[in-house]
């Protein structure tokens with residue numbers, strides 16, 4: 001098919017040309033005297049993205065799923081109790097993994113479309129007088145339903161219950177796109193991957209571990225080897241790895257971290273919110289459809305899950321979008337299969353790219369028989385972005401004037 005494939009799944013995301021070029025490297029000796037420069041650049045840059053000064057970032061040749069396992073096996077012992085909530089396929093899979101690895105998971109089931117139930121977490125923690133719960137799992141952004149949860153609120157629940165459990169957060173589809181604060185929120189292990197907000201191919205699993213997390217690792221008895229934090233931290237301190245690291249991905253990471261820094265992390269979050277708001281305008285004001293996320297406090301700035309009307313199969317919309325229009329949309333997973341499709345709006349994106357996705361989704365929905373007004377989503381998003389942009393342009397002009405005045 002001519003033209004580009006429009007990639008609007010919530011991961012992998014578009015890799016910027018600049019990052020792609022940075023990965024076109026000859027292989028080199030990862031034990032050379034020069035190699036530590038690259039390791040240190042990646043780890044230093046990652047700390048800023050995690051917003052940590054005391055945490056330790058670790059890179060594994062893996063994906064986000066591998067890092068779930070790293071978090072569990074490094075900090076817990078067989079049979080340990082975990083508190084978790086399930087409200088989408090990713091929060092479900094982490095619970096499933098913990099169960100299969102032999103941990104005892106106290107699961108709070110919620111409606112898919114809701115986020116972490118803070119009061120129920122608080123109740124469960126307060127009821128656990130003997131501190132049997134050793135870790136609390138929190139999926140920051142549930143990618144299957146487009147729901148963002150309040151991690152600061154989970155920390156408040158732990159503190160209110162004076163509970164010492166570790167806080168493990170899945171930030172695979174939020175880190176680098178939605179504000180995340182490792183230190184301020186007292187997160188002990190944050191898990192992410194390279195192929196979402198970090199704008200890289202899949203293949204790097206990244207965790208950030210608190211000092212307390214590393215201390216717990218020393219006592220935790222779960223078997224681990226490849227994913228051992230201790231081996232990594234020891235080698236990384238000199239700039240090396242216990243085994244061969246994925247070099248091109250590290251070059252790519254150094255470049256994508258530089259891009260995030262150049263734009264400014266807070267501006268990156270603002271851009272994601274701005275783009276997501278335009279998509280939500282298209283869905284709600286334009287198409288008059290509902291999001292899977294049940295309340296505005298849960299709306300995700302990285303992915304929107306759009307419910308298709310009764311009698312329409314969301315999978316048909318996705319298939320038409322791909323086959324007829326070369327547009328990749330995200331599928332409904334597990335419990336919500338067929339009920340929705342998703343538009344990923346994270347990473348290297350701007351308004352016009354998203355208008356392409358909205359227009360394509362609109363055509364596919366019309367072809368599948370969804371009763372929407374042609375052009376309505378595109379018009380609503382345009383209107384939203386143009387309105388917002390008038391204020392933004394004014395700011396840009398103001399900055400330019402100031403720069404000129406300063407003689408820059």
Ligand SMILES: *Cc1c(COP(=O)(O)O)cnc(C)c1O
Nearest residue numbers: 063064065090141143172173193
């Ligand atoms: C994508 C994703 C994962 C899985 O990550 P992989 O890199 O595919 O292993 C886990 N959690 C969330 C929230 C995700 O979006």
